[in-house]
Amino acid sequence: MSFTSTDIRSRALRLTGLHVRQSASAASAALLLSAALTGCAGSAKADSDAIQASGSTTVAPVASDAAEALKTKGLNITVATQGGSAGGISQLGTGQINIALSSKPLSEKDQKAYPDTDFVTTQIGADAVGVIITKEVADGGVKGLSKAQVAGLFEGKITNWKEVGGPDLQVFVYDKEPGRGTREVLDKFIYGKDEPPAPPKSANYAIVGGNLETRNKLKSTRGSVAPLSTGFIDGHPELVAVPLEGVAPTLANVASGKYPMTRPLYMITNGKPKGTVKQYIDYILSPEGQKLLPKHGYLTREQMGL
Numbered sequence: 252m253s254f255t256s257t258d259i260r261s262r263a264l265r266l267t268g269l270h271v272r273q274s275a276s277a278a279s280a281a282l283l284l285s286a287a288l289t290g291c292a293g294s295a296k297a298d299s300d301a302i303q304a305s306g307s308t309t310v311a312p313v314a315s316d317a318a319e320a321l322k323t324k325g326l327n328i329t330v331a332t333q334g335g336s337a338g339g340i341s342q343l344g345t346g347q348i349n350i351a352l353s354s355k356p357l358s359e360k361d362q363k364a365y366p367d368t369d370f371v372t373t374q375i376g377a378d379a380v381g382v383i384i385t386k387e388v389a390d391g392g393v394k395g396l397s398k399a400q401v402a403g404l405f406e407g408k409i410t411n412w413k414e415v416g417g418p419d420l421q422v423f424v425y426d427k428e429p430g431r432g433t434r435e436v437l438d439k440f441i442y443g444k445d446e447p448p449a450p451p452k453s454a455n456y457a458i459v460g461g462n463l464e465t466r467n468k469l470k471s472t473r474g475s476v477a478p479l480s481t482g483f484i485d486g487h488p489e490l491v492a493v494p495l496e497g498v499a500p501t502l503a504n505v506a507s508g509k510y511p512m513t514r515p516l517y518m519i520t521n522g523k524p525k526g527t528v529k530q531y532i533d534y535i536l537s538p539e540g541q542k543l544l545p546k547h548g549y550l551t552r553e554q555m556g557l
Contacts, residue, residue: 306339
């Protein structure tokens with residue numbers, strides 16, 4: 252194939268134009284990358300000024316709602332749920348966060364583990380832990396459980412719901428991992444101050460983490476049972492909080508202390524809260540902030556007589 256001089260000039264011009272466009276594209280890409288890096292640097296700076304709260308998956312919904320409300324006042328608050336209550340206390344003890352979210356009281360073990368931390372607890376409300384079963388099991392005849400029956404279920408000694416008046420259906424236990432406030436409440440109800448036994452070695456026993464994971468597992472497994480904050484089953488009619496020792500986890504029974512598995516909800520700081528951390532906690536304690544608790548099925552400080 253042969254080319255005329257006109258063809259050659261035309262091709263050269265097209266190639267030059269392509270080079271210009273490629274150069275312009277490269278320049279634009281460089282500008283975009285520069286802007287992205289600048290944005291990242293700005294985010295990192297903003298994050299370094301944020302209040303860091305982490306811990307209990309029970310306290311987290313209230314903490315998150317309050318954080319969202321305080322955005323308009325210029326507060327930058329991040330809420331996480333790493334390791335549950337024990338994880339939050341550990342992170343506070345090692346200086347990683349400003350506030351530990353906890354659905355269990357501080358223990359002597361916590362204090363000894365972090366002797367240089369001045370743990371200060373602020374109770375923001377209270378919650379009921381339920382022994383949650385599926386509606387199929389409840390409709391099949393399980394209308395309540397005794398302390399001994401709950402122990403039998405979680406120790407793997409009761410393996411079929413017909414043993415406690417329910418349907419002929421295998422029991423599947425979803426238990427909370429150690430350090431979770433929910434599990435501590437259950438252990439206190441069943442064993443008091445005694446050490447709980449080792450978990451059963453069973454194919455029908457599994458450990459779960461947070462409340463959302465627990466609820467999802469319960470809903471997807473026939474015959475399942477798990478300890479879970481009763482607030483997390485609101486709006487989920489396929490799950491039932493079974494009465495314990497004849498007492499249902501109603502607000503009245505929780506407030507009076509009649510229901511046996513009630514727990515306080517805490518925000519814990521290293522020393523007395525101050526600055527923006529105090530502003531954040533004070534908001535949750537205020538009448539406006541306390542309205543967030545019933546939204547998630549929890550009791551306010553006033554309802555608990557605090």
